[in-house]
Amino acid sequence: MYDLFSRGMAFLERGEPHQAALLLSRAKLYEPNKASIREGLGRAHFMAGRMAHARREFAKAVQLDPANDYAHFGLALACERTGQRMRAIGHLKLARALRPEVEHYERALRRLTG
Secondary structure, eight states: OHHHHHHHHHHHHTTOHHHHHHHHHHHHHHOTTOHHHHHHHHHHHHHTTOHHHHHHHHHHHHHHOTTOHHHHHHHHHHHHHTTOHHHHHHHHHHHHHHOTTOHHHHHHHHHHHO
16 A cells, blocks of 8 residues: 555656546555545645545545644645635635644635635
């Protein structure tokens, strides 16, 4: 399973989200309750433009690890792109509260709250 995860993340880092999603989906079959796999799969779906899939994976990552600031951020962006603006704002606020030093969380929140 770790091999699938690490290979999937390598594809993601190289900007190949479709290949990443394939491997991370397989890793998810072995460990469906692993937040890191769900977050990586959410990123892959987001990069591939599959926002509803990304939203579901980030939501599961947040459920499994509520202190995962990046999963909250990814969920917020996917929610925004699927028309769930208020939900997006809530998750951006959580991401910012968890890691206030991350400037792009604050910028995204300002963009949405205008």
